[in-house]
Amino acid sequence: NFIYVSGHGPYLPDDSLMTGRIGEEVDMAFGREAAKQTGLAILSTLKAKLGSLNRVKQVVKILGMVNCVADFEEHPKVINGCSELFVQIWGEEHGIGVRSAVGMGSLPGNISVEIEAMFELDE
Numbered sequence: 001n002f003i004y005v006s007g008h009g010p011y012l013p014d015d016s017l018m019t020g021r022i023g024e025e026v027d028m029a030f031g032r033e034a035a036k037q038t039g040l041a042i043l044s045t046l047k048a049k050l051g052s053l054n055r056v057k058q059v060v061k062i063l064g065m066v067n068c069v070a071d072f073e074e075h076p077k078v079i080n081g082c083s084e085l086f087v088q089i090w091g092e093e094h095g096i097g098v099r100s101a102v103g104m105g106s107l108p109g110n111i112s113v114e115i116e117a118m119f120e121l122d123e
Contacts, residue, residue: 001057001120001121001123002060002118002119002120002121003046003049003050003056003118003119003121004116004117004118005042005045005046005116005117005118005119006116007065007114007115007116008038008041008042008045008114008115008116009038009041009107009108009109009111009113009114010033010034010035010037010038010041010111010112010113011037011038011040011041012037017109017111018030018033018034018037018111018112018113019109019110019111019112020067020110020112021067021068021069021106021110021112022066022067022068022069022072022078022112023068023069023071023072024068024069026112028074028077028078030112031066031068031078031081031112031113032077032078032080032081033081034078034081034111034112034113035064035078035079035080035081035082035083035113035115036081036082036084036085037081038081038082038113038114038115039081039082039083039085039086039115040085042082042115042117043085043089046119050121053089054122055121055122056090056094056119056120056121056122057094057119057120057121057122058090058093058094058095058097058119058120059086059090059094059095059096059097059117059118059119060097060098060117060118060119060120061097061098061099061100061117061118062079062082062083062086062097062098062099062100062115062116062117063099063100063102063115063116063117064078064079064082064099064100064101064102064113064114064115065102065103065104065107065113065114065115066078066079066101066102066103066104066112066113067104067105067106067107067110067111067112067113067114068103068104070103070105072103075101075102075103076099076101078101078113079099079101079113079115082113082115083095083096083099097117097118
């Protein structure tokens with residue numbers, strides 16, 4: 001009754017990626033938008049695999065990885081871009097799961113964020 005979505009990046013509609021290290025090449029607002037775009041990519045994968053987002057009962061867990069400078073301390077605020085999107089889709093009761101937000105020295109292709117998630121499905 002669960003679906004696990006492995007690491008997704010911040011794809012834009014033209015299939016390019018949002019890149020740059022937060023605190024160096026880009027700022028926190030850019031990071032939040034990258035997290036939202038990553039959430040949209042996750043939703044796209046869910047819809048493609050499940051046929052409909054209506055099959056998702058609730059968000060179980062999100063792991064957000066932030067490409068940032070060593071002294072950056074606002075990882076959760078960046079990943080809020082994705083979390084807030086999921087609340088808009090499924091509401092506070094079902095759109096909030098447990099969450100971790102961590103900083104990374106680098107991510108593949110210099111993407112600004114990478115997010116993986118787990119969802120419970122309706123039977």
